[in-house]
Amino acid sequence: KNVSRLAKASFLSLACVVIILVAIVYKLLAGDYDVVPNTPESWRFAHSDLIPAVGIMAFAFMCHHNTFLVYQSMRNATMERWEKVTHLSVGFAWLVAACFGIAGYCTFRALSQGDLLENYCWDDDLMNFSRVLFSVSILLTFPIECFVSREIVRTQIKRFYSQEVVEYDTDKDPSHATGGEEDEKAVTTTLVIVFAAFIISPYTECLGPVLELNGLLAAIPLAYILPGLAYIQLSPHSLFSQEKLPAAGLVVFGTIVTICGAALLMPNLMGDCRTGIIMGYCRDDELSLNGTASALVTTTPACVTDRV
DSSP: OGGGGGGGHHHHHHHHHHHHHHHHHHHHHTTTTTTTTTTTTTTTOOTTTTTHHHHHHHHHTTOGGHHHHHHSSSTTOOHHHHHHHHHHHHHHHHHHHHHHHHHHHHGGGGGGEEEEEEEEEEEOHHHHHHHHHHHHHHHHHHHHHHHHHHHHHHHHHHHHHHOOOOOOOTTOOGGOOOOOOHHHHHHHHHHHHHHHHHHHHGGOHHHHHHHHIIIIIIHHHIIIIIHHHHHHOOOOTTTGGGGHHHHHHHHHHHHHHHHHHHHGGGGGGSSSOOOOOOOGGGSSHHHHTOOOOHHHHHHOOOBBBOOO
């Protein structure tokens, strides 16, 4: 019942991510995929896919929804400790994300897919092991997201029936929590969330569009639009005052990115996007010829992107 009890699972998930990053960097430095050819689009700076990419990055750093639960789980929680934790964690996440993006794109360039691991050959034992670690990481991360979703659902249900504001006990020390038996409502809510995710997830094989859609419709409003609107509403200054201009700019930026990104993504959301396809440079005959761009085009799935 306390999010701090998931700390070990989170650490193992983080360890899996670091190992995957080491494997990707090793493959880049070892030159195992130097056979991937350059194309005219290889080092193009940006194009229309930049907008959905902003949604993916916002989704990667979206931690606002579990902020209160994490703060509540801290021992001797203070603003100083909270600032240190958030800066270190977000900074480390940015460093890992940057390394993933740079190493992955330098390896495959214009042929980089939304799911980077799909670019690696299926007879590559190290990357197959990385795929297993990625699955383990997702399994270990899911309980945290499920925990947050369950608490939100339970809080809203309690508010609906009691018509009272539900407050968190920020002074509660998780080290003194005895756990207790799960009540029937908590078990039911958890099962509904888990089975709902289980039923929906098999309907798509494309990780890229899912991340883009979540980023555009959930992460960007949560990271840019809602905080800006909250500051504008709560600040005592006038609407067009200098103090509110940054918040207004944040709201405008988030709104534009959401609308433009959705307009670009929706037409291609139901397109043909397959996984498990053998890339052209992974075929023995292509490797012997050092790879050709024309051959790669015929074996590249529709979900391949060339965004930076």
